[in-house]
Amino acid sequence: MKTIAHDMVIRGGLVIDGSGSPAFRADVAINGGRITAIGPIEGSGKEEIDAADCLVTPGFVDVHTHYDGQATWEHTLAPSSGHGVTTVVTGNCGVGFAPVRPSDHQVLIKVMEGVEDIPEVVMAEGISWNWETFPDYLDVLSVREFDIDVATQIPHSPLRVYVMGQRGADHEPSTPEDRVAMAKLVTEAVQAGAIGVSTSRSPGHRLKNGKLAPSIDSADEEILALASGLKEAGAGVFQIITNASGNPAEEISLVRKLAETSQRPVSFTLLQVPRAPEDWRISLKHVEQANADGLAIRGQVFPRPVGVLLGLDLSLNPFLTRLSYRAIEKLPLAERVAILRDPAFKAKLLAEVPIPDPQPMLNELCAQVNEMFVLDDRAEYTPPADKLICNLAASAGVSAESLAYDLLLGDEGKAILYLPGANYVGNTLNAVREMMASPYTILGLGDGGAHYGLICDASYPTFMLTHWVRDASPEQRFPIEWAISELSRKPAEAVGLMDRGLLKPGMKADVNVINLDRLRLSAPRTAYDLPSGGRRLQQRAEGYVATVVSGMVTYRNGKATGALPGRLVRRQQAQQQSVQGREGVRP
Structure with a gap:
């Protein structure tokens, strides 16, 4: 009889560790929310999972979501958490709910209603607004429990309104004093644990009345001031939605200046758009040169058509x-x-x-x-x-x-x-495949927590594994080891979450057990389960045998267990725990 020596043992699965290395069959032991051993495991676990016919992978990391509001009223960050995602990054596209003065609550609601298709009534009922500064907002999230982990960024539009008031909402030019104040607040947010800062230049980001979101037509000097805030903090990342209608070389020139000013990694949205189906090549060419020059710039790519x-x-x-x-x-x-x-x-x-x-x-x-x-x-x-x-x-x-x-x-x-809407010009995904294959891109743009009645793209990890790994023709297929790394370790590293995305002793025990043969994506369906009976699209998947967050099973065969081990992840915490974990666990 085996002695109970571990909190959990995942037995006999095909381990794909997230590093891109070849798969191997092994057991995985978990103790105290961390992976403690991989190989033949002696001693039983308090909980054991039979993975004999399954893949065992790291939990997936989605760097582009909008759960800023949902995380304040809900514990389940669906639909992302139903597709193997164990960590999400919010605060993208320069929109969110902090910092904010009480007099500007309605301004931010109107921005999110128009830009991210979240009904006003849902936000009015669901958001508690028990914060003002961005550190306050982090503190509110820090006492909440979720089914997955949440990290967040400070968004430009709320920041602009917070510093400039109505002038910011009305798109008046910022003064040098305004820009200094914004930079200081970016530094403050990152020092408090924000992953970084975000902005948008997309002319499609508008309120329902057609007015542009506050950040959209900001001068380059203002956007670069945000980057200087990152430099002062000496940490964090910059996320930007460029203007897809603009000159791609000019847009990437600004992205490059952001990387130079901040001395930090920058990512931007990279899509194939029907209006200019070859512009992505121009953008990627400039990104390749920037990386050759020592800058860390990545294009965020979506692995299927934007639906x-x-x-x-x-x-x-x-x-x-x-x-x-x-x-x-x-x-x-x-x-x-x-x-x-x-x-x-x-x-x-x-x-x-x-x-x-x-x-x-x-x-x-x-x-x-x-x-x-x-x-x-x-x-x-x-x-x-x-x-x-x-x-x-x-x-x-x-x-x-x-x-x-x-x-x-x-x-x-x-x-x-x-x-x-994008990425399917000529009814092929050839451009998408080229973009994904670049070493200078990361997967993203799932937009979970937003576009509740228009887009349901947070399911992309399931599509990635079914379409590009299992079902694609031999000449189009990606190796499973590469795909898992793209879904886990690579995005985690891109945003500085160094304690996850990898199955290795000392790393955070976020794990998926997946039956690839049974993996299936269902069609989106509407549900009226948001605050005030608000509507949203949900999309489920079959084939996820178990999803584990911090050593606890959160989903079993697609059904929530009720466990809520997910927490706010502060930037410093993810980096510090990674170091401590490596030092404290025997390989």
Whole structure:
């Protein structure tokens, strides 16, 4: 009879340790929330997991999420936590909820409502606002419990409003004194434990009334002041959304200046956009040169098409800007479906000219009916061109709009149309594969905690393992060891979380046990489980046998166990614990 010698032992799995090294079969022992041994393990565990037919991997790290609000009202950071993710980084894109003065709560709510598609009523009910400074916000998060760990960044838009008040919200130029104050607050936040600072230059980041988010048109001098705050702190990372409509060389020139000024790592969004499908190559070429010159710059890449989802039960649908639809949009779904099924109402609506919305991106998305697909239960994110609505409509002898109208009525009005908003030009992922393969990119852009009724991309780790590792053709397939490293150790290192993303004695015991053969991604479905009954998209996966956070099983066969070992991760804590763990554990 074996003596109980460990808190947990994961037995007989194929270990893929996150380093990129070849897989090997071994047991993994866990004690005190850390990995203590890997190999043949003597002695039993208080809890044992049979991994004989499974992969054993580090927990995944998602560096681009927006759980800033959700982390204050909820303990489950879904959908990310259901896809093997054990650590998320929030505060991206220059938006968030701290620092903030009481008089500006509504300003930040309006920004997040427009930029990240979080309903105002959800934030009004869900956020406690028991903080003002960014260190205050960290302190609030530090006493909360989650199913996964949370790290965060100080965002530019709240920072600008905090320093400049209404002048900041109204996009007035910052003064030298304003910029000095912003830099000091960045330093303060990083010293208190923030992972870094973020900003956005995207003209698509707007309030619902069409007004740009506060950071968008800030002068370069102001953005560089944030970088100087990182330099003063001597730590942290800089995350930026560049202007995809701008000159890519000029945008990367600014990114380079940020790296030079801060002397810290910088990451930016790297996508293939239909308007300029080759611009990503120009950006990546400049990034390669910057790294050759000694700067740490990475492009954040999304491994599948950016999935804009439209439906009658979601934030957008192709007919949202038609006068007839506007007249019924507030009705319950069943009542709207009944009205929409009337042939006379359909004919009237289709004959109408769309009324432009104050948000240009909304108009653009709603108008792209020809480029949409139906998202079925298989969650097919890379459908062939013959499944385009325009091609299906042509075969049926009807207009694309007429077909889209009828399709939206499927499943009692819960059908979803899928628009690959980026990364799927020419109905291929060839550009995405090239971007991912670069040593100067990291995976990201899942946007968990945001776009509740428009995008559900936090499931990308499951897509990565099914599409790119298991199901891809031999010439397109990535090795499993490479993919796991890209999901775990590489993003962790990119943001300075050095105590995780690697299965090694002394490292934090965040582990996934995955049956790759059974791994399956379900289609997104709506749930009304946010504060005030707010709606969000959820997406589940099969094949995750167990997810372990700090040595505790949080998910077993896709179902939450109720364990909440996740905590706020302060930057210094992740680095210090890594050193202590390596020194305190026998290999």
